[in-house]
Amino acid sequence: MMAKHYEGILIGKGLKFAVVVSRFNELITAKLLEGARDALLRHGVNEAHIDVAWTPGCLEIPITSKKLAQSNRYDAIICLGAVIRGGTPHSEYVASEVNRGIGKVSLDTGLPVIQGIITADTLEQAIQRAGAKEGNRGFTAAANAIEMANLLKALQ
Numbered sequence: 001m002m003a004k005h006y007e008g009i010l011i012g013k014g015l016k017f018a019v020v021v022s023r024f025n026e027l028i029t030a031k032l033l034e035g036a037r038d039a040l041l042r043h044g045v046n047e048a049h050i051d052v053a054w055t056p057g058c059l060e061i062p063i064t065s066k067k068l069a070q071s072n073r074y075d076a077i078i079c080l081g082a083v084i085r086g087g088t089p090h091s092e093y094v095a096s097e098v099n100r101g102i103g104k105v106s107l108d109t110g111l112p113v114i115q116g117i118i119t120a121d122t123l124e125q126a127i128q129r130a131g132a133k134e135g136n137r138g139f140t141a142a143a144n145a146i147e148m149a150n151l152l153k154a155l156q
């Protein structure tokens with residue numbers, strides 16, 4: 001007997017998303033938001049089914065995504081931010097708190113809450129991951145959100 005495999009398809013038609021994006025390092029996060037919107041729209045998500053919430057920094061992303069997840073209005077939440085180590089002594093703390101928080105919200109609410117936070121050593125490295133040499137982390141986070149929303153639906 002063949003094992004049954006479940007997969008999330010990359011078709012966003014009919015799905016609803018909230019994007020939580022941090023203003024801190026807005027130069028980078030605005031590009032992540034562009035990448036995420038691009039991925040959602042080109043995978044068939046309706047423009048009217050994308051809501052965006054801005055937070056002051058990454059640390060405020062988990063509570064904001066929790067509020068959105070609890071509204072039951074979305075199939076997945078996409079979290080976008082940039083933590084740049086250079087010159088910020090507590091950046092390691094910020095990065096690990098955000099990751100832990102996002103994971104907790106996802107498990108607590110049962111909704112895919114996708115981590116699209118860049119952790120970079122330098123601004124240059126962050127730019128490379130926000131639409132230059134290394135692609136756009138916002139785009140991949142949005143594609144992962146579509147896949148996970150569909151996977152969880154398939155498993156229901």
Ligand code: INI
Nearest residue numbers: 022024056057058059082083084088091
């Ligand atoms: N917020 C970020 O989004 N990225 C950072 O790199 C960062 N650093 O390194 O300080 C950062 N700090 C602000 C933090 O997220 C909160 O907004 C602030 O501490 C107020 O709670």
